[in-house]
Amino acid sequence: MSAISEAGVVGAVDKELFIGGKWVPATGGRTFDVQDPSTGTVLCQVADATPEDGLAALDAAVEAQAGWAAVAPRERGEILRRAYEKLIERRDQLALLMTLEMGKPLAEAAGEITYAAEFFRWFAEEAVRVDGGYAVAPNGVGRFLVTRQPVGPALLITPWNFPMAMGTRKIGPAVAAGSTMVIKPAAQTPLSMLALAAILAEAGLPDGVLNIVTTTDAGGVMEPLIRDGRARKLSFTGSTAVGRKLLEQCAEKVLRTSMELGGNAPFLVFEDADLDAAVEGAMQAKMRNIGEACTAANRFYVQRGVVEEFSRRLTERMQALPMGRGTEDGVVVGPLIDEAAVKKVTELVKDATERGARVLTGGAAIDGPGHFYPATVLTDVPAEARLAAEEIFGPVAPITPFDTEDEAVAKANNTEYGLVSYLYTSDVKRALRVSERLEAGMIGLNQGVVSNPAAPFGGIKQSGLGREGGTVGIDEFLETKYIAVSL
Ligand code: NAP
Numbered sequence: 018m019s020a021i022s023e024a025g026v027v028g029a030v031d032k033e034l035f036i037g038g039k040w041v042p043a044t045g046g047r048t049f050d051v052q053d054p055s056t057g058t059v060l061c062q063v064a065d066a067t068p069e070d071g072l073a074a075l076d077a078a079v080e081a082q083a084g085w086a087a088v089a090p091r092e093r094g095e096i097l098r099r100a101y102e103k104l105i106e107r108r109d110q111l112a113l114l115m116t117l118e119m120g121k122p123l124a125e126a127a128g129e130i131t132y133a134a135e136f137f138r139w140f141a142e143e144a145v146r147v148d149g150g151y152a153v154a155p156n157g158v159g160r161f162l163v164t165r166q167p168v169g170p171a172l173l174i175t176p177w178n179f180p181m182a183m184g185t186r187k188i189g190p191a192v193a194a195g196s197t198m199v200i201k202p203a204a205q206t207p208l209s210m211l212a213l214a215a216i217l218a219e220a221g222l223p224d225g226v227l228n229i230v231t232t233t234d235a236g237g238v239m240e241p242l243i244r245d246g247r248a249r250k251l252s253f254t255g256s257t258a259v260g261r262k263l264l265e266q267c268a269e270k271v272l273r274t275s276m277e278l279g280g281n282a283p284f285l286v287f288e289d290a291d292l293d294a295a296v297e298g299a300m301q302a303k304m305r306n307i308g309e310a311c312t313a314a315n316r317f318y319v320q321r322g323v324v325e326e327f328s329r330r331l332t333e334r335m336q337a338l339p340m341g342r343g344t345e346d347g348v349v350v351g352p353l354i355d356e357a358a359v360k361k362v363t364e365l366v367k368d369a370t371e372r373g374a375r376v377l378t379g380g381a382a383i384d385g386p387g388h389f390y391p392a393t394v395l396t397d398v399p400a401e402a403r404l405a406a407e408e409i410f411g412p413v414a415p416i417t418p419f420d421t422e423d424e425a426v427a428k429a430n431n432t433e434y435g436l437v438s439y440l441y442t443s444d445v446k447r448a449l450r451v452s453e454r455l456e457a458g459m460i461g462l463n464q465g466v467v468s469n470p471a472a473p474f475g476g477i478k479q480s481g482l483g484r485e486g487g488t489v490g491i492d493e494f495l496e497t498k499y500i501a502v503s504l
Pocket of ligand 1: 203
């Protein structure tokens with residue numbers, strides 16, 4: 018493999034808009050800066066799309082739709098399979114690119130490239146498994162034919178925290194189902210998605226199937242596309258606040274929606290748990306992606322008999338985590354995405370300590386350059402603390418003791434979110450009983466990571482609508498058509 022340099026991986030990315038299979042500048046040649054969050058330095062400029070550019074992308078997606086829907090499912094699957102292989106071949110370069118724009122340590126970035134690629138492998142296999150039906154009507158005379166068709170041109174909006182996987186989790190099923198797309202990546206991390214577009218084109222994706230608009234004017238560019246009426250689907254991953262706004266916009270033309278929104282995951286540790294496993298799982302659930310994950314454990318509820326021991330062990334592990342630029346060997350705690358993220362985490366920790374929480378480690382931002390906040394453990398966190406209700410999105414583990422199972426379940430469910438809940442116990446009956454009572458779309462049962470391309474990912478309550486991945490992931494990009502047949 019040729020040597021990989023930071024300038025080399027950034028330089029290799031096309032930085033224009035990808036519309037109708039061509040790289041084109043934004044109207045007026047407008048661009049914006051992409052920064053390295055570990056230093057605050059500018060990595061490069063990418064095209065800054067205007068609403069007109071957004072419309073051009075939708076035009077391309079609409080024009081390509083009929084031809085794309087007619088491409089054989091096997092061929093669509095094989096494009097995904099080739100793209101999967103290219104992603105794996107270029108994992109090291111793509112991981113470095115992601116670390117530079119997002120900050121996560123290289124090992125985690127490489128893990129995300131593999132995770133992202135696995136969505137393509139999974140949906141390559143699903144493309145040829147879309148089923149239909151033939152049935153006798155209850156009156157015995159009629160017949161029902163049921164078939165599935167692509168939903169139509171789809172709008173995809175993704176966040177900065179998993180710059181590639183949040184894209185492939187939508188692009189994979191859309192390609193498999195035969196839908197065309199306009200995708201808008203987060204302004205802070207556009208490079209991974211631009212690199213992905215080039216790989217899909219190389220893998221044989223026809224012109225116009227995938228169109229990418231990078232922009233600093235997310236609302237200005239996307240709202241006209243949502244209200245245009247030709248796009249038939251919006252798949253969004255991001256905050257609940259923005260998701261709510263987009264749902265309102267989608268109501269006008271009754272777009273199908275998939276919403277992967279915020280989380281506030283509880284992490285329950287019962288006295289009968291394997292404590293080694295619980296601490297290991299806590300480290301994963303808290304520190305994956307520097308705590309900047311919708312699945313991040315946001316609240317630790319630990320039964321009183323083990324709370325001291327658990328807190329001591331978690332603190333020891335958190336204190337030992339090397340912090341620094343994600344490109345440095347051994348670093349586990351990279352920078353947060355920007356200054357606003359550091360400010361929010363600082364405010365939440367200050368609020369908790371003012372209400373009586375105690376800091377066991379960390380607890381104060383690190384002076385720049387870069388946006389660093391250290392791994393932090395808080396204990397005796399009161400229920401009224403803001404971080405019990407809000408997404409921390411940083412490396413802070415707040416611990417609160419509980420006494421009974423009922424109390425733990427009530428505390429866990431006391432949130433508007435319902436994405437994931439984690440639960441550690443060695444009692445099989447309790448494991449199933451509590452899993453059933455927890456209000457979440459996903460449960461990590463004695464396990465600190467739930468994400469898997471072959472499993473249905475998604476939330477209930479205000480964490481979202483629909484599922485990505487698994488056998489149901491492709492349904493989000495398919496419509497069911499029933500043909501009534503008279504014999
Ligand atoms: P965000 O502010 O909601 O942004 C997400 C995406 O929406 C970005 O591309 C953003 O563009 C765009 N956007 C913002 N305002 C918009 C508008 N008015 N119209 C159209 N698009 C708009 O969220 P974030 O801070 O990037 O990501 C963190 C959030 O995502 C957290 O709440 C996290 O829990 C959630 N998340 C959920 C999942 C899941 O699967 N459930 C996965 C990952 C993250 P700009 O970048 O240009 O602002």
